[in-house]
Amino acid sequence: MPTSPATTSHVDVLIIGFGKAGKTLAGLMASAGKRVALVEQDAAMFGGTCINIGCVPTKTLLHDAEVGTPYPAAIERKNGLRAKMNAANLAMVEKPGAMVIVAHAEFVGERRVRLSAGEECFDMTADQVIIGTGSTPTIPAITGVKPDPRILTSTDLIVTPSLPPRLAILGAGYIALELANMYAHFGSEVTVYNRRSTILAAEDEKTRDAVATVLADSGVTFLHDTEIERVDLPHDQAAALTIHAGGSARVADALLIATGRSPNIDGLGLDAAGVEVADGAIRVDDFLRTSAEGVWAVGDVNGGPQHTYISFDDHRIVVDQILRGKGESGRSLANRGPIPSTTFITPPLSRVGLTAAEARARADEEGWDVAVATKDVADIAAMPRPKAVGDPRGFMQFVVDKTSGQILGATLFHVDSQEVINLVSMAMKHKIPYTELRDAIYTHPSSSEGINEVLKMADA
Structure with missing residues (x-):
């Protein structure tokens, strides 16, 4: 069960926010023998936005919408899954020995955080403080818009x-x-x-x-x-x-x-901690260090791409510094590589790297010989899976530099694109020539095998 705020006065690592980065760091740090406190102001958010009100619930609902599940039943199934994952995330953090504290956290000094829960209030200090408070929806000022169920x-x-x-x-x-x-x-x-x-x-x-x-x-x-x-x-x-x-x-x-969404920085007392803010987000360097010694910022709150998997990758950067002492040789924002993304519509839209227009605009400066290979799914003979599941809409598009053979970007709008884009992203990160993907063996029937046919067009 979550711990009372007054359990202890000093820890090795204090993490504010039970999101993807925070919970992963809490488990790893505790497993490494660190005394860890993970503070979350809302028990309903154990596990973070993704499992409670974001990625997982929305994709659960999307699946049910696509297969015709009645809305009330879909909501019930989504709520059940969320509850199970919320409880599982709490257990995952507590098992290796991290303390979970339900309280509001506010800096009152350098690496000194005041924890408040109802009438209970307690100050905690830490050698390292990690801020992972996420983001919330932005509400523009519109006449008549106010708190209302509609x-x-x-x-x-x-x-x-x-x-x-x-x-x-x-x-x-x-x-x-x-x-x-x-x-x-x-x-x-x-x-x-x-x-x-x-x-x-x-x-x-x-x-x-x-x-x-x-x-x-x-x-x-x-x-x-x-x-x-x-x-x-x-x-x-x-x-x-x-x-x-x-x-x-x-x-x-x-x-x-x-x-849009804005980083959650209100009420954190960042000035008291010496943590600087830029453009509404906590300012960090390539290693996610803030302007205050021993204070880090991970996930949406640091102004980076608002994806759960970016928050997860942020934890790797911090681990390389705090647990592994890698310093400048550690993982960083600078060496992260291409970031894929998917918009979960029907069919899903996935992208990584540059669009054709972006690549062409940089071609002279970079010395690229840009080729664009594009084909509609309905016209790709060697891509039967979308047709088999009844949705042959969309297209595949790859942007390559024929001089180096490198893939500069891809836009995939088709069934299973959220999976195929990861293959393309990995090829880009490791500088695998497009010809390797063009000539690779893929399972059949799959959406991946469309790559064989479409990338041949880049040879022309």
């Missing part, structure tokens, strides 16, 4: 027990589109309000158009170049809300605000 963040939406018949979404980034896709599959009438002229601004035109087409076919309506000016919320919370945007008014049963 105004939702992603956290709120996935615990809503009843399916909103009409769901409005503010935002057209990755999280917004994942949830638009999911709730459209559950049966909601989904409208996306996008202040830009297109979705997914970081992607190339082919990708944006393909994703927009797939989502539109699923029933998602896009309103581009549209700012929400005002939201009217009737006093009766069971009544629909009215959204005023672009000179017209539309009604919806719920408004999801999905306009």
